[in-house]
Amino acid sequence: MIQRELEDKYLVMPEKAELLIDVALRNRPYLPNREEAVRFIGVYIGIPFCPSRCYYCSFPGYPLQHRPGLSEFFQALIYEVRQTGQALKELNLVVDNLYIGGGTPTVLDAPLWDKLLDSLQGGILGPETTEFTVEAGRPDTLKPEILNLLINGGVNRICVNPQTMNDKTLIRIGRQHDAQMIRDAFAMVRHTGFKHINMDLIVGLPEEGRTEFEQSLREVLRLGPESITVHHLSRKRGSTWQMQEVDVNQDPIGQMVGNTDEIMVKAGYLPYYLYRQKYMRGNQENIGYARPGSFSKYNIRIIEERQTIIGLGGGAASKFVNPNNWTLTTLYHPKDPATYINKVEGLINAQVDKLRALS
DSSP: OHHHHHHHTSOOOHHHHHHHHHHHHHHGGGSOOHHHHHHEEEEEEEEOEESSOOTTOOSSOEEGGGOOOHHHHHHHHHHHHHHHHHHHHHTTOEEEEEEEEESOGGGSOHHHHHHHHHHHBTTTBOTTOOEEEEEOOOGGGOOHHHHHHHHHTTOOEEEOOOBOSOHHHHHHTTOSOOHHHHHHHHHHHHHHTOSOEEEEEEETOTTOOHHHHHHHHHHHHHHOOSEEEEEEOBOOTTSHHHHHTOOOOOSOHHHHHTTHHHHHHHTTOEEEEEEOOTTBSSSOOEEEEEOTTOOOHHHHHHHHTOSOEEEEETTOEEEEEETTTTEEEEEEOOSSHHHHHHHHHHHHHHHHHHHHHHO
């Protein structure tokens, strides 16, 4: 019945309708009911700095060497985290999932991480925070000292994102590492004790076709992460490629995807969340695969919009969900660190007012 309506009313292709239904059924146990959505929220913290900017990226990620101001940004972030944590306690709201992204958060050095993790205690982090993810997307930013701080600070899910395992492509997309550094970083993260590692790959990078992508996928599968997210290249506004109109692989994107789903399912991974982006090539979507028991609560809830998730830091977005009727309002933080610093007090007040209105 549902599949027929998707196909007849919304003109969804049969294989896409099947995928949507499969994902929706896997999502269902992770969606909060109204009572849970009143009390439990998620938090996203944005660190808008990177060691360098990838050519396809439109996220806030200012290269440190070209954008001073990390110290001032960090002071404002710590202030926002502490003030927000205090407000959450007063409103009797509990954070059950926390995600620190960016940018590349692991660009922060150990003393800054120590201060950030300390500021999270009590108000934001608590015994009911069952999922705490840090985006460590660039292997060139990972060090044992930082990894130990993260795991001792409660982080239980970490992302090490190669995008490709092809050394020539890594140079083309502006990364500052090779595939061996990815393997070494994965081993270091696993040795530190992380039991859930996610890895991202991108389909359709320049001069890569199906053969190159499947080679990267099989190399990542050999490492054995708990989850793998397969993205499809999009010409995002604000990215270097979009501004420079750089040519990308024009082969049919469906051809480049190949039998990815078959490979993933055979390896023990299931699609558990998906979403579309603007300017994506072909009739495709970004799909998160994971082993059963390793689905990310944050990923599901931010896409399904069934839980309030507040954003802190640079470029963060907040989604305020009213559980009485599941309506949504949003609030955006400035991407520019200097603008964020100047507006942080007003941002805190606006977010707390919206939380009070929902409680």
